[in-house]
Structure formats: C-alpha cells, structure tokens
Amino acid sequence: MNSITITAMVDEKRRVMIDLPDEVEPGLVELEVIVRRVEDEKPPEPLTREWVEARLRAAGLLVEHEHFAEAVELTEAEELELAQRLAGSRQVEDYINEDREERF
Numbered sequence: 001m002n003s004i005t006i007t008a009m010v011d012e013k014r015r016v017m018i019d020l021p022d023e024v025e026p027g028l029v030e031l032e033v034i035v036r037r038v039e040d041e042k043p044p045e046p047l048t049r050e051w052v053e054a055r056l057r058a059a060g061l062l063v064e065h066e067h068f069a070e071a072v073e074l075t076e077a078e079e080l081e082l083a084q085r086l087a088g089s090r091q092v093e094d095y096i097n098e099d100r101e102e103r104f
Helices: 049-058 076-087 092-103
Strands: none
Touching: none
C-alpha cells in the first residue's frame, strides 16, 4: 500500500485522531502529513445523543428500554445503600491520595 487519503478534524488543541483502514497492518509505519484546507466538504455532524443512538441501533449494539419492562426503579434510600456497599468504607479521596503517593 503506497498512499491513503484521510480527511480529519483538527480540534482546538491542534490534535487529530484518525482510524486507518483495515488493510493497514500493525507495525512501524512512516506518516506524511500534508495540511490542506478542505472547503468543499460539509463539516462533520455534531455528536448528539440521537446520532449516537442511531449508530448504535444500526450496529445492533443499542439495548432498548423495552427489554427491561419488569425493572423497578430504586428509591433514593436503596440507591444510597447500594452506593455505600459498592464503595466500601473508604472515601474516593483516599484512593486518589494513595495513587498519588505511589507516583512520587
């Protein structure tokens, strides 16, 4: 494979994320970047909830709410109890401080 042309969006921090086609095999490659304004193409659609849902639904990856028709919503007390069980007795700050100590 000699050449691939990809259009990409540059964000405010001057970063670009690209996905290469499947025919590009993993390994060391040399990239050549040519910055040229693309004027005649429309900008990408904004990332909205509806757009994401449509893409997930088209891929068969969206779990529709009707599958959980018999589910019962938790009360605030039940949510709090569940959160305390999952979190344990330690505060989030303890985990953050512990992680920072390991790096310094």
